[in-house]
Amino acid sequence: MEGNLLVRVEGVSKRFSGVPALQNVHFDLYAGEVHALLGENGAGKSTLMKIISGAYTRDSGDLYIKGEPVGDLTPLSAQRLGIGIIHQELNLCPHLSVAENIYLNREIASFGITDRKKQNSAAKKYLDTLKLDVDPDTLVRELPVSKQQMVEICKTLSMNAQVIIMDEPTSALTDKEIDDLFNVIKMLKSEGRGIIYISHRLEELSRIVDRVTILRDGRYIKTLDFAKTTLEEIISYMVGRNLSEKFPRIAVSRGEKALEVKNLSSPRGVGVKDVSFELYRGEIVALAGLMGAGRSETARAVSGADRMSAGEIFLEGRKITIKNVRSAIKEGLYCIPEDRKKDGLCIKMTLAENITLPSLEIISRFGVIRRGKEVEKATKMKDALKIKTPGIGQCAANLSGGNQQKVVVGKWLMRNAKVVIFDEPTRGIDVASKIEIYNIINELKKQGIGVMFVSSELPEVLGMSDRILVMCNGRITANLETKNTNQEEILKYATQYA
Ligand SMILES: Nc1ncnc2c1ncn2[C@@H]1O[C@H](COP(=O)(O)OP(=O)(O)OP(=O)(O)O)[C@@H](O)[C@H]1O
Ligand SMILES: [Mg+2]
The missing domain is CATH 3.40.50.300 (P-loop containing nucleotide triphosphate hydrolases)
Structure with a gap:
């Protein structure tokens, strides 16, 4: 041998x-x-x-x-x-x-x-x-x-x-x-x-x-x-221990309407066509479908990363105009992107700088960053997400792949959000850390935030959501209560060209 x-x-x-x-x-x-x-x-x-x-x-x-x-x-x-x-x-x-x-x-x-x-x-x-x-x-x-x-x-x-x-x-x-x-x-x-x-x-x-x-x-x-x-x-x-529950689901009673999207179309990718949905406070909605179904494109258009060619967006009942990511963030609508290297992370900056980047006004006074605040906030987030690194001064490029993903998630959690959309939040993340990300999602849910996530993993979709929107070929083909559906039904709608 x-x-x-x-x-x-x-x-x-x-x-x-x-x-x-x-x-x-x-x-x-x-x-x-x-x-x-x-x-x-x-x-x-x-x-x-x-x-x-x-x-x-x-x-x-x-x-x-x-x-x-x-x-x-x-x-x-x-x-x-x-x-x-x-x-x-x-x-x-x-x-x-x-x-x-x-x-x-x-x-x-x-x-x-x-x-x-x-x-x-x-x-x-x-x-x-x-x-x-x-x-x-x-x-x-x-x-x-x-x-x-x-x-x-x-x-x-x-x-x-x-x-x-x-x-x-x-x-x-x-x-x-x-x-x-x-x-x-x-x-x-x-x-x-x-x-x-x-x-x-x-x-x-x-x-x-x-x-x-x-x-x-x-x-x-x-x-x-x-x-x-x-x-x-x-x-x-x-x-190094037995894991309790893979999907830590919590019950939160559904609140008012947080987000309403009406007849959204966007030209990017497969082309999102005439997409309408609602998202309530304290609710987790999964956007399921096959790769290329238009899930990320929907998330991107709603959160200002891509141009919408038609449609209306209402946040807490008020019609808003989203011109770009910055205006979406101002309204309290965040999307945590899929491609962390391209969209989510400044690879040459430190962990602390990355985490506090979208929240500069929170840690600044008169336009000057207060380093003490930056350290405090970043350390809190590092501990909450169990980001594994010797210190928050570490350059993002040196973090392991999964820990980079946690930084991308962490930087948006510092803000006070009304709606948070995650695009493949656990891609490349190990089993135990996945549970940590789910706990963060639950935390948002508990705070009455409307949460939406795009995921290609059906166990995750079924394990964490309250409701599932299935997309196929740029359109929504089903709106399912999670507790009343299963893998087969989702796949059926995911492959059914509407
Ligand atoms: N060039 C580097 N400089 C400093 N620290 C580094 C460097 N490369 C890796 N590390 C550290 O070494 C440890 C192991 O990282 P490594 O990338 O090997 O993990 P991994 O098992 O591949 O994780 P993942 O599943 O997240 O990809 C981590 O703590 C990481 O921060
Ligand atoms: Mg690795």
């Missing part, structure tokens, strides 16, 4: 400015297996993968690739050793084409000049493998996040890597794309490659995973055969 060992990590440790991110961690990967690396946000998963793929160097411990001990790697030397990684936060160049991204720094050239035609047809081969219907000449910035994710995967495939690391590859994919990806993973496995798979969507593991290794707080906890364990056992190792 030893001969088939592609990667072995022995007692690896890593600190960032003195704070340990990994302590004495073990991990191994055999040819032909899918090995999941699991743990809560900030557990050290991405850090370990960056060490194996040469982006970070370890402080101590041993690393063996195909049985050979290796010293410090660089991304290039790791790539030469057959290690490919698909990063959690996408790493593509938005202004370059799909093919240019796939072959970046490895351009296919004839006589020293990039041969676009050859390169495009080479790229096309990998796009076809993933059943990705995209022209290799398309600029990456024109693609939705899910397609960008698939391009990243093509890029790694094209490097012919023997070890393929996927750091949350499915967090932005549609169900259909996930099926295609899993088929590719099975194919790679049958070719004798090893796949390291990181995901917070534990339900999907059973479809592809052979073994799991669990990290907690930067420490190695256990490696298990997937077939011989249960999700409950895995979760208890991840969080």
Whole structure:
């Protein structure tokens, strides 16, 4: 068996400015297996993968690739050793084409000049493998996040890597794309490659995973055969305790009408057409549907991120005009966006600055930011959301993916809102932190705020909402009481073209 060992990590440790991110961690990967690396946000998963793929160097411990001990790697030397990684936060160049991204720094050239035609047809081969219907000449910035994710995967495939690391590859994919990806993973496995798979969507593991290794707080906890364990056992190792309830539902009596949207249309994406709905104080409404149904577009148009081409919005019975995000915020209507890197987070600013950014007038006096107030407010939010980081002065770029998401949520919670709309609030968030986000949503509900959330995860939709609006093809196809419906009914309306 030893001969088939592609990667072995022995007692690896890593600190960032003195704070340990990994302590004495073990991990191994055999040819032909899918090995999941699991743990809560900030557990050290991405850090370990960056060490194996040469982006970070370890402080101590041993690393063996195909049985050979290796010293410090660089991304290039790791790539030469057959290690490919698909990063959690996408790493593509938005202004370059799909093919240019796939072959970046490895351009296919004839006589020293990039041969676009050859390169495009080479790229096309990998796009076809993933059943990705995209022209290799398309600029990456024109693609939705899910397609960008698939391009990243093509890029790694094209490097012919023997070890393929996927750091949350499915967090932005549609169900259909996930099926295609899993088929590719099975194919790679049958070719004798090893796949390291990181995901917070534990339900999907059973479809592809052979073994799991669990990290907690930067420490190695256990490696298990997937077939011989249960999700409950895995979760208890991840969080170090038994979780009580996955969906902490609370009962709040419904108040007055908080929001009313009448005949809203917006040209973006699939095109939102003639959408009308109501949202009451103390109520949680889920906006369900398949990827591309127009859910995010609806949220964006209502909250001023996109232009509405028709329609009216009433807040607490009063007609309001929303010109842009700023005017929506002034009225007390917030949307917490889906794409945290692009819309939600200033990656170069600190945690404290990010959290207080929308609330500058609250922490300022005569136009000057009172640092004491900033620290106080940000610390409170960091503790409330259990954001894992050594301090609020930490740069947002250095937070783990899930903790970045909590910052995006946190910055809006400081405001006094009438209506809050969340777009995929728990994407990339671990099981225990999901419950923390649900508790925040409940807290808003208790305060009599109207809450709406867009989610692609039906258990979450059914577990947390009072009412469900289903969208399909830009229109609302159903308005369902959560307690009287089920998964099948929602799916029926989600695929029914109105
Ligand atoms: N470049 C960096 N500088 C400082 N701290 C860092 C850096 N990279 C990671 N960390 C810290 O190391 C710890 C582990 O982070 P890591 O990104 O490995 O977590 P993760 O398990 O991938 O979490 P998630 O599920 O949220 O993606 C975190 O506390 C994080 O803040
Ligand atoms: Mg990570």
